[in-house]
Amino acid sequence: MSxxxxxxxxxxxxxxxxxxxxxxxxxxAVGCLAxxxxxxxVLLLAVGYRDGGTAPVFSxxxxxxxxxxxxxxxxxxxxxxxxxxxxxxxxxxxVLQISKRxxxxxxxxxxxxxx
Amino acid sequence: xxxxxxxxxxxxxxxxLAALLVAACFCLPGFGGDRHPYGDRVVRASLAxxxxxxxxxxxxxxxxxxxxxxxxxxxASVLGTVVLLRQTRDEHRAxxxxxxxxxxxxxxxxxxxxxxxxxxxxxxxxxxxxxxGGFQGGVVVATALHLLYLGADYRxxxxxxxxxxxEAGDALAASAYLVLGLAGAVAGTxxxxxxxxxxxxxxxxxxxxxxxxxxxxxxxxxxxVVVLLARFPDQAVEIEKGDGR
Amino acid sequence: xxxxxxxxxAVPLLGATVLVACGQRLPRVVAETLGCAFAAGTAGLAIVxxxxxxxxxxxxxxxxxxxxxxxxxxxxxxxxxxxGMAAVASLLTVAALAYSWHYFDDAPRRHAGSxxxxxxxxQGGMCGFAIAGDLFDAFVFFELMSVVAYxxxxxxxxxxxxxxxxxxxxxxxSLGAYAVLMGIGLLYARTGELTLVKIGQGxxxxxxxxxxxLTAFALVLTGLLVKAAAxxxxxxxxxxxxxxxxxxxxxLSGVMVELGAYGxxxxxxxxxxxxxxxxxxxxxxxxxxxxxxxxxxxAVMCWxxxxxxxxxxxxxxxxxxxxxxxxxxxxxEADDGVALYILGHAGVKTALFACTGVLLDRYGSVxxxxxxxxxxxxxxxxxxxxxSTLSLAGLPPFGxxxxxxxxxxxxxxxxxxxxxxxxxxxxxxxxxxxxxxFFGLGTQPGDGSSYExxxxxxxxxxxxxxxxxxxxxxxxxxxxxxxxxxxxAVPGFAAAVGHAMSGGAAPxxxxxxxxxxxxxxxxxxxxxxxxxAVTRSKPLGEPSWMAPLRxxxxxxxxxxxxxxxxxxxxLAARALPGILNG
Numbered sequence: 053m054s055x056x057x058x059x060x061x062x063x064x065x066x067x068x069x070x071x072x073x074x075x076x077x078x079x080x081a082v083g084c085l086a087x088x089x090x091x092x093x094v095l096l097l098a099v100g101y102r103d104g105g106t107a108p109v110f111s112x113x114x115x116x117x118x119x120x121x122x123x124x125x126x127x128x129x130x131x132x133x134x135x136x137x138x139x140x141x142x143x144x145x146x147v148l149q150i151s152k153r154x155x156x157x158x159x160x161x162x163x164x165x166x167x
Numbered sequence: 168x169x170x171x172x173x174x175x176x177x178x179x180x181x182x183x184l185a186a187l188l189v190a191a192c193f194c195l196p197g198f199g200g201d202r203h204p205y206g207d208r209v210v211r212a213s214l215a216x217x218x219x220x221x222x223x224x225x226x227x228x229x230x231x232x233x234x235x236x237x238x239x240x241x242x243a244s245v246l247g248t249v250v251l252l253r254q255t256r257d258e259h260r261a262x263x264x265x266x267x268x269x270x271x272x273x274x275x276x277x278x279x280x281x282x283x284x285x286x287x288x289x290x291x292x293x294x295x296x297x298x299x300g301g302f303q304g305g306v307v308v309a310t311a312l313h314l315l316y317l318g319a320d321y322r323x324x325x326x327x328x329x330x331x332x333x334e335a336g337d338a339l340a341a342s343a344y345l346v347l348g349l350a351g352a353v354a355g356t357x358x359x360x361x362x363x364x365x366x367x368x369x370x371x372x373x374x375x376x377x378x379x380x381x382x383x384x385x386x387x388x389x390x391x392v393v394v395l396l397a398r399f400p401d402q403a404v405e406i407e408k409g410d411g412r
Numbered sequence: 413x414x415x416x417x418x419x420x421x422a423v424p425l426l427g428a429t430v431l432v433a434c435g436q437r438l439p440r441v442v443a444e445t446l447g448c449a450f451a452a453g454t455a456g457l458a459i460v461x462x463x464x465x466x467x468x469x470x471x472x473x474x475x476x477x478x479x480x481x482x483x484x485x486x487x488x489x490x491x492x493x494x495x496g497m498a499a500v501a502s503l504l505t506v507a508a509l510a511y512s513w514h515y516f517d518d519a520p521r522r523h524a525g526s527x528x529x530x531x532x533x534x535q536g537g538m539c540g541f542a543i544a545g546d547l548f549d550a551f552v553f554f555e556l557m558s559v560v561a562y563x564x565x566x567x568x569x570x571x572x573x574x575x576x577x578x579x580x581x582x583x584x585x586s587l588g589a590y591a592v593l594m595g596i597g598l599l600y601a602r603t604g605e606l607t608l609v610k611i612g613q614g615x616x617x618x619x620x621x622x623x624x625x626l627t628a629f630a631l632v633l634t635g636l637l638v639k640a641a642a643x644x645x646x647x648x649x650x651x652x653x654x655x656x657x658x659x660x661x662x663x664l665s666g667v668m669v670e671l672g673a674y675g676x677x678x679x680x681x682x683x684x685x686x687x688x689x690x691x692x693x694x695x696x697x698x699x700x701x702x703x704x705x706x707x708x709x710x711a712v713m714c715w716x717x718x719x720x721x722x723x724x725x726x727x728x729x730x731x732x733x734x735x736x737x738x739x740x741x742x743x744x745e746a747d748d749g750v751a752l753y754i755l756g757h758a759g760v761k762t763a764l765f766a767c768t769g770v771l772l773d774r775y776g777s778v779x780x781x782x783x784x785x786x787x788x789x790x791x792x793x794x795x796x797x798x799x800s801t802l803s804l805a806g807l808p809p810f811g812x813x814x815x816x817x818x819x820x821x822x823x824x825x826x827x828x829x830x831x832x833x834x835x836x837x838x839x840x841x842x843x844x845x846x847x848x849x850f851f852g853l854g855t856q857p858g859d860g861s862s863y864e865x866x867x868x869x870x871x872x873x874x875x876x877x878x879x880x881x882x883x884x885x886x887x888x889x890x891x892x893x894x895x896x897x898x899x900x901a902v903p904g905f906a907a908a909v910g911h912a913m914s915g916g917a918a919p920x921x922x923x924x925x926x927x928x929x930x931x932x933x934x935x936x937x938x939x940x941x942x943x944x945a946v947t948r949s950k951p952l953g954e955p956s957w958m959a960p961l962r963x964x965x966x967x968x969x970x971x972x973x974x975x976x977x978x979x980x981x982x983l984a985a986r987a988l989p990g991i992l993n994g
Contacts, residue, residue, distance in 0.1 A: 054197040062188035065594060066181060069977060072587065073177045073970040074170075078579065081969055085583055088590050095597040100206065103199035108210060108221035111296045111369050115214055120221070122206030123213070125600070127225035128548055131237045132593065134302055135555050138244035139586050141395050142559055145251040146566050146579045148402055153572035164573045165580075165651045165967040167864035168963065168971050177974040183981025187630060188594075190623035195601050204604040205484070212476075212484045229484045232418065232473040236540060236552035239425050240559055243533045246432060247563025250526050255570050331436055338433035345426045349419070357475040358418035 057098035065091035078147045078157040082140060089136040093129050100125030217365040218374040223295040227380040231359045234380070235348065238387055242341045245391045249334070252398040254406050263321040263404045276318025283311030291385035295374040301381045305388025313396060321404050330397045333390045340387035347379055414469040416461060417488040417543055420498060421553075423454045424505075424536035431525030431532070440524040447528025448509045451535055455502035458539065462495040466915055470545070487607055489545035492912030493751065497674050500758050501538035501667045503895075505531055508659035511766055511888040527567070534560040534663060541671060547596050547683070548606050550675070551589065554639070558585045561668060565656040571871060576967065577655035583969050584648040587976065588638030595631030598624055599683070608682040616686035621991045629690050630984040632679060633698075634976065637983075639672030642736055643706040644975040644982075646729050647965060650713070653725035654865065657873050658769030661721065662762040665728045670754050673732060677739045677747075692742050694990035698983050699740030707733025707830060711837040712961065716954055718780040718857075719867035720768050720845055724761065727804070727838035731757055734831055738819045748910040748921055749819030752899060755909065756803070756811025759896030763800045763889035764842065767793050770885050771849065773874045779867035780845050785852025790881065794850035796889050801846055803896060805839030805938035806931040808923060811899025814906055816934075817927035818920075828930075836934045840941030847946050854946035863962050 068088030075081040100122030106113065108120040151157045154164070168176070196202065213224035226234050254260060291304030316324040348359040355362030366373035427450025431443055438446075461469065469490030472478070476485025509531055537557030544550035562585075566578030600606060602624055603614025615625060634645070641649040649669065653661050676699075684690040710730030717723035731753075738750035770793050772778050775786055787794070803810035806817070816835060820828045847853045872878070899905060906921040964971070 054199065055192045055195070057198050058192035058195050059189065061594075061597075062185070062192055065188065065590075066185055069181060069184070069587070069973060070177065072583070073173065073973040073977075075970060078969075081583065085586055085590075088587060089593075092590055092593040092597060095594060096600075098198060099195070099597055099601040100203065101199050102201060102203065105199075107298060108206075108213075109219060109296075109298055110214065110221070111219040115210075119201075120210065122203040123209050123221040123225055124203075124205050124606070125597075126222050127230060127233075128596075130222065130226065130300075130302065131233055131548075131552060134237050135240055135552070138241050139555070139559055139562075139582070142244045142247045142251070142562050143579065143582045143586070145248045145398070146562070146575050146582060148399070149251060149566065149569045149575040150572075150579060152408075153570070153575055159969050162576050162967060164576050165654065165865055167962040167965055168966055168968070173968075173971055173974050176971075176978055180974055180977025180979070180981050183984065184977050187623070187627040187981070187984050191598055191627035194622050194624035195598070202604060204482075205600075205606065206604075208482060208484050225484075228474065229476060230486055230549075232486045232488075233549055233552050235421070235425070236537075236549065236556050239428075239533060239536060240552070240556045242429065242432075243530070243537075243556060243560045243563070246428075246526055246530055246533070247559065249523065250530065250563055251566055251569055253523075253569070257570065335433050335436065338429045338435075342426060342429035342433060345422050345429065349422060349426075351474065352415060352419070355475060357415055357471065357473065358422065359473050360475040 058095065061091045061095035061098060064094055076158055076160065078150060078159060079144070081159065082143045082147060085143070086136060086140055089132070092132055096125040096129045096132070216361060216374060217368045218377050219296045219369045220294065220298065220300070223300050223377055223381060224374070226300065227377045228361050228374070231348070231380060234384065235344065235359070238341055238344055238384060241387065241391050242337060245334070245337055245394050248395055248398050252402055258406050258408060260405050261407050265322060266320040268318060268320065273318045276314040280311055280314045280318065283314065284308055287311055287389070291382065292371065294381040294385070295377045296369060296371070301384030302388045305385045306392050308389040309392035309396065312393060321400065328393060328397060330394055333393045337387055337390035337394060340383050340390060343383040344380060344387070347376060347383065351376070413461065413464045414471040414490065416457060417469060417471040417490050418473050420454060420457050420461065420543065421536050421540040423457065424450055424532040424539065427451070428529040428532040428536070431529040435523055435525035435529070438524055443525035444509070444513060444528055447525070447532060448506060450532055451502060451505045451509055454535060454539065455499065455506055458495060458499040458502045461490055462492065462499050462912065465490050465492050465495050465912065486549050487545035488543045490543055492915065493674065494542045494678070496751065496912055497667070497671060498539040498542040500755065501542065501671070502535055504663055504666045504758060504762055505535040507762060507888050507892060508662045510884055511662065512659040513884045530560055530564055534564065538667065538671060542674070545609070546607050547599065547611060551592055551596060554592070555589055557668060558589060561664065564660040565652050567657050567660065568871065568873065571655065574655040577651040580967065580969055580972060581648045581652035584972050584976065585638055587973060588635035588645070591631045591980070592635030595628040598628040598631070608679065612683045612686055615683070615689045621689055625684070625689055626984055626987060626991050629684050629987060630980050633676060633983055634980045636672050636675040636679065637702070637979070638976065639669065640676060640736065641669050641672070641729050641732050642702045643709050644979045646706060647972040647975065649729055650722050650725040650965065651967060653728065654719055654722040658765055658772065661765045665725065665765060666758040666762040669728060669732055670735065670758070673735045673739055676736070690987060691990045694987040696740050696742065697990070698986035699736055701986060702979070702982070703733045703736035703740060704830065705733070706730070706736065707834045709961070711834045713965070714838045715841045716958055717841070719865050720771070720778040720780055721765070721867065722865060723841055723845065724764055724768065727842065728761060730834050730838045734819070734834060737823060737827060741823050743822055744914050745822035745920065746819055747913050749815050749822055751909050751913050752811055752815030752906055752921070753819060755899045756815055756896045759892040759899070760800050760803050760810070760812060763796060763892040764804070766885065766889040766892070767797045767800070769873070770881050772870055773872040773878045774881065776870060776872050776877055777868055778870055780848060781857050782868045783849045784856040785848070787849045788852060790850065792886055793881065794846065796886070796893060797846045797850060798843070800889070800893055801839050801842045802935055803893070804835070804842060805935040806835050807935045808928050808931040809897070809901040811896050813931035814900040814921070814923060814927065817930045820930055821926065832930065832934045832937065836937035836941060839934070839938035840945070843938055843942035844945045847942060863959070
């Protein structure tokens with residue numbers, strides 16, 4: 053059972069890629085990209101877990117009294133969340149303009165750039 | 168490519184990647200393992216600098232340069248969204264229509280709004296002590312303001328949300344982080360050095376520069392999210408096709 | 413001196429915040445001057461640091477100097493190659509800002525400073541990535557430069573092409589970045605460290621390579637190769653470069669894509685190169701196939717383009733293939749060659765984009781066929797264009813020629829032939845454009861493939877079509893071209909580059925008879941190809957096997973993502989045998 057959390061991360065990443073590749077709506081595609089990113093949160097947090105560990109916050113916890121989970125991955129995940137949210141915002145802004153200029157958000161119908 | 172061909176290509180690539188990822192999972196150390204050398208060092212360093220929330224210590228002290236980059240990404244994406252969702256030459260701005268709001272919704276939103284703003288500010292202020300911090304609290308504050316959109320209407324929201332001011336606030340907060348970082352080089356030993364006294368453990372003023380950097384990020388996060396959230400409904404409610412003549 | 417490393421990142425970011433904070437009140441001239449000043453200041457700092465980079469500079473941000481060999485902080489590393497990339501990126505930012513002086517009409521209302529501010533953020537991101545010594549920190553700055561690049565690419569939101577190209581760029585590059593992050597997660601799980609050097613040591617300690625190192629290797633390389641536009645990760649590049657505003661194209665083609673290759677070089681060297689990790693032969697096997705494909709596909713697609721910016725974009729793809737071959741061969745001479753090549757290419761490619769921008773703003777078109785003979789009066793631009801093209805082919809004594817010849821000698825054998833052919837074909841294609849557009853030679857070609865993107869009816873980026881070309885728009889490419897000439901022609905410069913690359917003396921970096929001959933061969937071949945194309949269109953017309961190749965470049969995000977996964981699999985599959993035997 054000890055690989056299950058990692059396998060979840062792998063699964064989420066692959067599902068996101070599948071969604072991106074087969075998407076018929078660009079908003080959905082941007083959502084799928086966020087799914088791929090969620091895989092990285094799952095992986096990072098799973099990597100940092102310690103059996104019986106609690107949050108590494110010592111305002112109400114005597115240092116050394118309990119094991120704590122790895123704070124580094126939590127900080128990385130926080131950075132990652134902010135990065136993901138902002139990338140999503142920029143991409144959604146682009147999708148909004150695409151829908152205005154092309155009159156569609158279906159990637160199959162975008163034909164301005166090819167060859 | 169046709170859909171069929173795409174699916175075949177995807178199947179080939181996806182199978183390969185799946186095999187790689189699964190194989191890698193079985194080589195990872197077991198879930199819940201005890202070996203976290205970097206994590207252990209981080210906890211010790213955080214306690215030595217009187218910062219109760221280790222994650223705040225990582226974000227604003229030990230790896231504060233990452234947060235500098237992260238803050239710049241947030242700043243850049245706000246600027247990028249402002250540029251991408253600008254009013255173009257072939258568009259004009261329409262006055263938003265006043266909307267009727269159901270009374271219970273209005274009451275609820277107006278009661279919750281101050282509570283939510285206060286909660287956000289609390290989360291920012293206690294960033295170095297308890298779970299949360301600048302980014303998290305900033306997002307709460309920014310979304311709380313948008314309760315006014317639900318409780319009153321778009322025009323009421325626009326009155327308390329002059330986007331230009333929030334943009335400037337965003338930039339000022341970002342520059343505050345940078346200036347604090349550079350002050351570390353002048354007053355301390357290196358850029359982003361923690362040059363202030365560390366204070367008493369588990370109090371609001373503990374952690375040296377951590378609360379200051381945290382506050383800068385809190386302000387940046389709040390302003391950034393307000394501007395980001397403003398740009399999208401702006402497109403839906405106000406900006407219309409045609410030059411309006 | 414090492415204390416100044418983080419300042420290199422902080423200065424442009426501070427400039428951007430100042431521009432935005434005061435942007436609502438600043439007149440445009442002041443905003444643009446401020447932008448240039450901050451960019452130039454950073455460039456100066458990068459050069460000063462570069463001159464002091466031996467022995468290497470190391471800075472632990474926040475003063476977290478290691479105690480007992482261990483630290484909790486982030487390390488920045490100032491070595492020749494990284495600071496060199498930062499310097500190139502900064503100088504090109506200054507050039508792009510000077511080029512766009514009074515240029516964009518559509519600064520959003522009350523946001524005069526937004527374009528220079530975005531450029532400064534881009535510069536900060538590139539500098540941060542170039543000097544990062546910590547894997548996660550590299551990821552953060554990689555994302556910073558990506559996010560800014562998406563917004564800059566889509567800057568002309570009125571254009572249907574621009575927003576579509578920017579979205580493809582955004583989705584592919586973000587997915588690549590998340591692949592890198594998955595790789596970082598795996599490496600952190602194995603080693604418990606984030607500093608590049610420490611991860612490398614941790615992997616070595618763990619012993620022989622296994623599925624985890626292979627997967628992490630493939631994932632990290634995927635993200636970097638997406639940025640470096642290696643086949644089959646390259647599809648976003650022509651779409652993005654064809655639509656981005658000209659000053660942005662200059663930065664994208666001139667340095668951002670090369671930073672991807674730099675990332676491959678640096679991360680392989682510091683993380684995966686241990687004896688027990690990914691053997692050099694594996695990297696070579698994995699990279700060389702992809703990069704040969706990249707060079708060939710780029711060159712062929714470049715030849716059969718009529719949209720001039722797309723043509724230049726494909727030529728960038730082709731040259732990236734050549735750089736990656738050099739990087740994959742892992743020899744010090746090849747490194748020196750690649751460094752010189754990248755320097756020369758940065759100057760020349762930006763000059764070519766700048767000149768193409770002049771065409772766009774003067775004639776409202778970047779289509780080779782539609783512009784036939786129309787630019788006869790732009791004599792100065794014509795001279796710049798032709799000289800840039802010849803130096804792109806490797807004409808001595810330009811920097812590209814020297815770098816390419818050094819590289820050709822170090823890889824040897826059939827790859828030398830590939831180098832000569834690819835540079836001749838790409839330069840021949842650009843030369844063909846120049847002869848048709850500026851001199852009106854040959855007959856105006858017909859309509860060609862219906863599947864192709866044409867460059868007709870593009871909106872100029874200036875408010876009105878230019879009636880005369882502003883001095884800045886011709887001065888910038890001229891200066892860049894002179895710089896690129898200096899790289900190869902100034903005695904001792906090449907040796908200094910070699911010294912910065914390896915830290916030791918590089919005695920062999922000068923023109924020899926063999927190198928002159930190699931440069932002249934590809935130049936003459938390019939001239940011959942262009943002449944043939946202009947005088948007789950038949951023998952070099954589009955063959956039937958081009959149609960499927962064209963169809964691959966479909967503009968469809970789904971296709972691009974599917975190919976990206978195939979690319980990752982291919983990378984791992986090529987590196988697999990060494991691991992099984994190791």
